[in-house]
Amino acid sequence: AQRVTQPEKLLSVFKGAPVELKCNYSYSGSPELFWYVQYSRQRLQLLLRHISRESIKGFTADLNKGETSFHLKKPFAQEEDSAMYYCALYGQNFVFGPGTRLSVLP
Amino acid sequence: DAGVIQSPRHEVTEMGQEVTLRCKPISGHNSLFWYRQTMMRGLELLIYFNNNVPIDDSGMPEDRFSAKMPNASFSTLKIQPSEPRDSAVYFCASSPGGTVAEQYFGPGTRLTVT
Numbered sequence: 001a002q003r004v005t006q007p008e009k010l011l012s013v014f015k016g017a018p019v020e021l022k023c024n025y026s027y028s029g030s031p032e033l034f035w036y037v038q039y040s041r042q043r044l045q046l047l048l049r050h051i052s053r054e055s056i057k058g059f060t061a062d063l064n065k066g067e068t069s070f071h072l073k074k075p076f077a078q079e080e081d082s083a084m085y086y087c088a089l090y091g092q093n094f095v096f097g098p099g100t101r102l103s104v105l106p
Numbered sequence: 107d108a109g110v111i112q113s114p115r116h117e118v119t120e121m122g123q124e125v126t127l128r129c130k131p132i133s134g135h136n137s138l139f140w141y142r143q144t145m146m147r148g149l150e151l152l153i154y155f156n157n158n159v160p161i162d163d164s165g166m167p168e169d170r171f172s173a174k175m176p177n178a179s180f181s182t183l184k185i186q187p188s189e190p191r192d193s194a195v196y197f198c199a200s201s202p203g204g205t206v207a208e209q210y211f212g213p214g215t216r217l218t219v220t
Contacts (some may be wrong), residue, residue, distance in 0.1 A: 039177065043109070044149075044211040086149060093162050094139070094209075096149040 002027045004089050004097035012103045013077050021072040021100050023061075023087030032090040033063055033070040039083045047072075047085070057081070077104045112198050112210035118218045124186040130179055131200030139209060140173055140183050141197040149197075156182065188219045191194045 003026045013019050013054060035047040039106060048056045050063040061072045066074060082104045087097040111130040119125055131138050139154040153163040155175045163173070170189070175181040185192055195216050199209040 043213055044199075046208045048168075049208070071191050093164070094154070096151070098148040 002031075002044060002089055002093070002095045004087050005078075006085075006087055006097040006100045008100045009098070010034040010101045010103065012105060014105050015079055016076050019074050019077040019081070019102065019104075020099045021085050021087075021102065024071065025068050025069045025070065025089050025092050027068075027089060029091055033061070034088040034090070035061055035070075035072050036086040036088055036096070037045070037083050038086070044086070077102075077103045079106060110198055110200050110210055112196075112212035112215050114215060115207075116216050118220065119188055120220055121189055122187045123219075124184065125192075125217060126187065127183040127190045127196050127198075127217070128130035129181045129198030130184070131181070131198070132202075132210055135202045135210070136178070137201040137209075138147065138190060138197040139177060139180070139201070143195045143197060143214070145192075152183070155166075156184070176195050178213060185217075188217075190219045193217055193219050 005024045033050040036044050037047045038044045059074045061069050061070050084099050084101050086099045089095050113128045136157050140152040141149050143149045152165045155174045158175045173183045195214045198212045198213045201209045
């Protein structure tokens with residue numbers, strides 16, 4: 001069975017502080033992992049995927065197969081990062097986590 | 107390109123009525139996905155098509171739900187009869203290269219069944 005968990009429903013940080021959005025998964029095979037983001041009044045969109053190993057808008061995420069995690073990190077949060085973030089896994093099919101709402105305070 | 111187009115954007119209907127949601131994927135994309143989003147269950151994949159063929163419909167909640175993709179530029183999700191627990195936001199997404207490629211989401215249809 002596939003499962004994605006995001007333990008925090010809401011995460012609040014101050015501008016300039018580091019931020020880490022946690023994502024853990026369960027899947028017996030080799031998954032593809034993604035982070036999607038939904039800004040206020042905008043469509044859900046891809047932020048990054050683990051196979052690209054890229055940094056988007058200052059965010060990075062490393063797949064840790066030992067810990068079955070794919071945490072999203074940014075060293076210095078900005079107010080415009082406030083949004084809903086979803087971790088997603090593709091194994092046998094596509095599964096989204098419940099999402100974490102990030103609020104960056106001024 | 108206008109992106110993925112969904113209609114209607116909002117739908118309010120009474121229990122027992124038939125509801126049809128529509129989606130136009132991005133031209134050239136060969137995969138299409140239907141999702142349902144609720145506060146309780148989050149974002150759930152209902153069904154996805156590849157080259158107009160349904161590949162996985164294991165997420166379709168019950169027989170009241172059906173989805174079709176008669177051609178590469180159009181898909182429908184139908185609920186008949188609708189029930190209050192079907193109230194949710196329904197998203198359509200398309201992808202150029204199957205499930206592992208980036209999915210482009212539509213704006214969603216907010217369905218309210220009274």
